[in-house]
Amino acid sequence: MTSNAANTQSLLPVRIAGTGSYVPKKILTNHDLEKMVETSDDWITSRTGIKERHIAAKDEFTSHMATHAANRALEQAGLQGEDLDLIIVATITPDTLTPATACYVQQSLGANRAIAFDISAACSGFLYALEFARVAIAAGSVKTALIIGAEKLSAFVNWTDRDTCVLFGDGAGAAVLSAQKNDSDTGKILSSHLGTDGKQTAILNIPGGGSACPITLQNAEQHLAALSMQGREVFKCAVNAMRQASEIAIEKAGLTSEDIDLVIPHQANLRIIDAITDRLKISKDRVFINLDKYGNTSAAAVAIALDEATRSDAVKPGDRILLVAFGAGLTWASAVIEW
Numbered sequence: 001m002t003s004n005a006a007n008t009q010s011l012l013p014v015r016i017a018g019t020g021s022y023v024p025k026k027i028l029t030n031h032d033l034e035k036m037v038e039t040s041d042d043w044i045t046s047r048t049g050i051k052e053r054h055i056a057a058k059d060e061f062t063s064h065m066a067t068h069a070a071n072r073a074l075e076q077a078g079l080q081g082e083d084l085d086l087i088i089v090a091t092i093t094p095d096t097l098t099p100a101t102a103c104y105v106q107q108s109l110g111a112n113r114a115i116a117f118d119i120s121a122a123c124s125g126f127l128y129a130l131e132f133a134r135v136a137i138a139a140g141s142v143k144t145a146l147i148i149g150a151e152k153l154s155a156f157v158n159w160t161d162r163d164t165c166v167l168f169g170d171g172a173g174a175a176v177l178s179a180q181k182n183d184s185d186t187g188k189i190l191s192s193h194l195g196t197d198g199k200q201t202a203i204l205n206i207p208g209g210g211s212a213c214p215i216t217l218q219n220a221e222q223h224l225a226a227l228s229m230q231g232r233e234v235f236k237c238a239v240n241a242m243r244q245a246s247e248i249a250i251e252k253a254g255l256t257s258e259d260i261d262l263v264i265p266h267q268a269n270l271r272i273i274d275a276i277t278d279r280l281k282i283s284k285d286r287v288f289i290n291l292d293k294y295g296n297t298s299a300a301a302v303a304i305a306l307d308e309a310t311r312s313d314a315v316k317p318g319d320r321i322l323l324v325a326f327g328a329g330l331t332w333a334s335a336v337i338e339w
């Protein structure tokens with residue numbers, strides 16, 4: 001199932017007015033992991049491109065990381081919590097099953113006027129949030145929205161399973177969205193595209209902890225509340241879905257892949273990214289990579305990368321940026337932004 005989302009022409013144009021990101025202090029390197037499971041820096045680097053990841057402290061929750069990233073995005077946008085009408089947190093690792101992590105963030109930002117809720121679309125979550133916030137602003141129902149991708153995946157990883165524990169990290173990224181007022185405004189959202197395939201729920205999931213399989217003393221020992229993944233299957237689906245999603249968003253924006261100055265892909269695996277950009281005929285110097293430092297931070301990955309790229313010299317005014325993601329669900333999403 002795919003959406004007809006975003007040809008923005010008939011509605012108010014929407015822009016990204018500020019971005020922010022945050023990663024926890026503690027770094028876990030591939031060499032650290034060599035002491036925990038039977039793996040090697042060489043295997044992890046050659047199969048994924050990941051060298052290290054950041055791990056949140058025990059008392060540092062998803063909402064704390066989300067709030068740090070949000071404060072940076074608000075500061076760049078020149079706004080405060082009370083200016084927000086809408087907060088969406090994309091996460092698969094909420095502080096609590098209920099209330100939503102977005103409610104904790106609303107409180108810590110003092111965003112008393114904002115409605116706040118979470119969405120669960122795994123690694124595509126930030127771009128799902130982007131699209132639904134864009135539509136709300138474009139339709140005139142809200143003025144200013146904060147979207148956040150935030151994850152504490154380290155709390156949902158089986159640290160004895162080498163197939164998965166080497167892949168993930170913690171962190172948060174955020175963006176403030178508002179209507180575009182002037183032609184010179186940066187961060188204009190040109191197009192977006194979302195898709196879901198619910199036939200593939202079994203290849204990537206956290207099987208326990210929900211109503212289908214509440215965690216008990218017995219099944220906790222089987223690590224049922226940890227991420228489980230059929231890596232090879234996910235790899236193939238990720239390449240196909242992200243290539244197609246990229247092509248659709250580029251076409252909806254009235255562009256070709258030659259017009260894309262920078263691709264900011266989901267940061268799961270360098271080999272997946274290379275396969276997609278090769279098929280799109282986009283050279284490696286036009287692809288933003290930070291997975292070597294952070295690993296796969298699921299919903300936070302594209303958000304952190306967008307913040308880092310746009311605060312660095314990787315992005316110049318007027319550049320067209322393709323964002324593309326893929327995750328459990330299966331879900332996929334893409335967007336083209338003019339900076």
Ligand code: ACO
Nearest residue numbers: 039043122123162163166231232234235268269298327328
């Ligand atoms: N260290 C050493 N060896 C390992 C490790 C490890 N950490 N993990 C697996 N291996 C072994 C396997 O046991 C296997 O051994 P065998 O051949 O003796 O059976 C061998 O390495 C090869 O395993 P594969 O699974 O075939 O390795 P592959 O090349 O597919 O790489 C990986 C695995 C990195 C997980 C890859 O499949 C991948 O990136 N998949 C997609 C992940 C992704 O994109 N996820 C996105 C969404 S995540 C989300 O939504 C939360």
